[in-house]
Amino acid sequence: MRNAFADELTKLGDDDPRVVMLSGDIGNRLFDKFKAMHSQRFFNCGVAEANMMGVAAGMAMNGLRPVAYTITPFITTRCLEQIRTDVCYHEAPVTIVAVGAGLAYSGLGPTHHACEDISFLRSLPNMVVICPGDAFEVRAALRASLKQDHPVYIRLGKKGEPVVHKGPLTDFAIGKAITIARGSDVCLLSTGNMLPEAVEAAHELEKHGISAEVVSFHTVKPLDEACLADAFARFPLVATIEEHSRIGGFGAAVAEWLVDTRVTPRQFIRFGTPDAFFKQSGEQEFAREALGLSAHQIADKITVALRQG
């Protein structure tokens, strides 16, 4: 996702002179092409995220389309007040791009984990929250974000994740979920970097004779309410899947929607991380396995739930 982001940003920078790139001193060589093409519109803002976010807001208030980028905790919780006051209160069209969603940087430890960001960001007025499911969704989300006039938060995984879509998305729209696979027994609503895991879980379920619909629910705010209404009407079991705390994340947003719209789900499961820091060393695959978020664990839990009815 990371390389797709840098590549797409360079193209967008070619097309639109308002696009400015702000980096929090990360992405060594990642933005070389952008820098070469647009040296006057690239700023390494150093390890000073509060200032970077304020600078981005000031630029956006003066007609530019800044993209501010660094590792997830540092561009969200570290400078949350700047996001709230400088960006959201002023409705400044800043695109905030975070790398290392959830446990993508598991090995770096809890300082670099990001399982709370969706919760914080989606509670801010005027903020749009997008969690792309693969590199093609990253490109489309960035493009869509820079074409509109509001603050957007884009939550990237890392580099080299499996690609789910077959090619560029021509009809991507913020707030409109994408159906990846049709099914009839269970609906898997996945957000962000868990999409490949959701696709694999569907394959596992198929082996057990269970037909799973897979949806890339890339925009957590605003929710695609039509998609939710359809999913809860058609399926005996709906599951949300995210690499984020079950507190305040995508699953929580769907639970809020259920209560507010008085929809009663037949069965509803929220896959997410627990209310705890993950302190063990190890990479993302290990962390997912330890927290019950790998494809086969998701498939097993759904199989049991469907059997128990």
Added chain:
Amino acid sequence: MNVAVRGSASRVDAGALKRQAAELRGRIIEMSHAAQAAHLASSLSCADIVTAAYWHVLNIDPREPKHPLRDRFILSKGHAAAALYAALATKGFFPIEELDTYCKDGGRLAEHPPANLLPGVEAATGSLGHGLPLGCGMALSGRIKDESFRVFALLSDGENNEGSVWEAAMFAAAQKLENVCVVVDYNKWQATARSNETLMLAPLADKWQAFGWDAREIDGHDVGAMAEAMQRVPNGSGKPVALIAHTVKGKGVSFMEDDNNWHYRAPTADEVVRARKELGLV
């Protein structure tokens, strides 16, 4: 006034600016009384700086408050909103009668300046340490778009406690933002204590100098000197400019000066009369 052409040549009329500052103080005191709002002393300490900015330095036009080439003035010490509102209304950005709605239910003049609501307010402030990063972003956008406006940010001394101020200070120096000017309203008090007994600011001008700014100390109540110093931005040093303006909290009213109770207290009707008399406004 054509904001495309900077009116830098005009001579400073210190006498006229002094009278204007006294009138501004009178309005601020009346507003504080009518609203029973806090932060009167903070508004009075920066009244001469605000007067110098709005009546001599800033290249602005109330008929075109969003003109792309206007100078930007950010009241980073947003708690002095009364001073900003009084200046903007007097300059014609909104009706002077609207000052009567300060802090009243349903109005546009809240205790801190609002976002995207009131003509002339460049940025919503109130949480300290936000104005300078915003100003740096505005200045860079001007550089990118080839618009040579200036950005002035008025900070309180207590605001220098915030780390984001120093992040922005280093950033502005690295980017050589010579069109950016910080004025610190150095009245030696923060909300509940002496500034230098809270976090050590001194030597404040040396600190800004060490952070890569062209910094100097100035009498923040010498409205003519303030006007001249701010008008010289950019000053050819290639650096952003920091004016450490020595001020007195509550300046202009003998029974408010350097008495930090007036950070929160609002004047009675009788005190308004006495204050206006001292300011020569009767």
